[in-house]
Amino acid sequence: xxxxxxxxxxxxxxxxxxxxxxxxxxxxxxxxxxxxxxxxxxxxxxxxxxxxxxxxxxxxxxxxxxxxxxxxxxxxxxxxxxxxxxxxxxxxxxxxxxxxxxxxxxxxxxxxxxxxxxxxxxxxxxxxxxxxxxx
Numbered sequence: 001x002x003x004x005x006x007x008x009x010x011x012x013x014x015x016x017x018x019x020x021x022x023x024x025x026x027x028x029x030x031x032x033x034x035x036x037x038x039x040x041x042x043x044x045x046x047x048x049x050x051x052x053x054x055x056x057x058x059x060x061x062x063x064x065x066x067x068x069x070x071x072x073x074x075x076x077x078x079x080x081x082x083x084x085x086x087x088x089x090x091x092x093x094x095x096x097x098x099x100x101x102x103x104x105x106x107x108x109x110x111x112x113x114x115x116x117x118x119x120x121x122x123x124x125x126x127x128x129x130x131x132x133x134x135x
Contacts, residue, residue: 042054050074052071052075053074053075054070056070056071057069057070066082067080068082072089073089075092076092077089078092078095
């Protein structure tokens, strides 16, 4: 009887070829860089994609529509719009500038919402003190 190779045996057993590799050989093949790369990435359709790729946040608006904020183009850009069309796609640097500006306005200029709340509170007091208009 002739000796069969691992590939021939694997073909006979349905394509599964048993590995003759020992634990030590697998350990020597281990790469910390490769392990970190796989852990940091995102598995999408069997591929290792950049972190945040295809990550979406869906918002149900008051008008009954669903709006989407999503990382697109390997997480290099942020898309704003509906699930079937984009209103705008921002470069990450530009979007970060927009977010920094917004946070600066809310935290520094609006005192985390207190300034606006106080202004409207005083406005309503002033309006309630005025005599009614009689025309």
